[in-house]
Amino acid sequence: MAGIYVHIPFCKQACSYCNFHFSTKLQTKEDVLAAIQQEVSLQANYLPQRQIDTLYFGGGTPSILQAHEINAIVEAIQNTFSFADDMEITLEANPDDLTGDKIKELRSTPINRFSIGIQSFRNTDLQFMNRPHTAHEAYQAINKSQRAGYTNMTIDLIYGSPTLPDDAWRENLHTVFEMGIPHISAYALTVEPGTALNHWIEKGKVSGIDVEQAGRQLELLMDEMAANGYDHYEISNFCKPGYRAQHNTNYWFNIPYLGLGAGAHSFNGTTRQWNVANNVKYAKAILHEGKVPFERETLSLKDRYNETLLTSLRTKWGCHTGILKANFPDQYNNTFAKESARLLEQGLLQKENDHIKLSRKGTLVADSVIADLFAE
Incomplete structure (x- = not known):
């Protein structure tokens, strides 16, 4: 078994808590996408086998891509690797991107699973996190995706935010149950160096993370999920029967994966490597020098x-x-x-x-x- 992760390093705006590699400037998008397609063949021998079982578009915001751009990347991968039958192919998406027209367009791609960055169903929390969508758009994205046949979906939620009291967290979870969402990933808000949230806390504009609140809300999460028939199969992940995330589960079983794109990480059982987290340097090295700019560590x-x-x-x-x-x-x-x-x-x-x-x-x-x- 093996998987491929494709990092799409572009976002409309920076969320206050995020320290992943991304850019809000799209000038390099065309070159970066071309470089990703070329990287596939350059990395062809990294994995111990040529068949892959999962494909995951992460970011950044992969839903910023048009259908033809997704299809071009998938085609480049298929030219080098074979796809397993019934392969899970996931696209991370922002709710504001998942309009009716966008979802219809995505039907022309092999994407069969959405990972929607909801984070909260409350505008107060979304504004604090500087998310680009509203609570209404969160509901709409889920409803429209379900009506279009994307029943295999997961959403991300964040707890432990200073704007999120326990009763509001419980309401977020009850919304999940009412909407019939089969999988969720729930994460405690963390403060990462270099983020807007870290700056606000250092300047005293907002309070720091309340560890006791995060602990209470984790326990509330575990209790509510169990009571509603979800399997708590990983610390941050819960699913209904048959909806376990195959790609991420493979990470936890140390199954090899190849990461494509600026800032993407790879693991083949004996080494880890990571591409340069700079869009210009990444694209230039591949398109003009024919080499992937990465660092590698051999695992002891x-x-x-x-x-x-x-x-x-x-x-x-x-x-x-x-x-x-x-x-x-x-x-x-x-x-x-x-x-x-x-x-x-x-x-x-x-x-x-x-x-x-x-x-x-x-x-x-x-x-x-x-x-x-x-x-x-």
């Missing part, structure tokens, strides 16, 4: 061990001790046994047969629990 045994823990413990399946024993030496397994026993005693982990998993208590402090298990 310790790196691979720590990444196995990091990805597996984020999921409902947890870490299989048999896999650890089969792939890593005794010193790692002995340390894991010792540290996991301590965390089990504290109620932060739970054991189910050969699987070690986060408990509910541990899920609330997942980063610190997983870090305690890392090899030093």
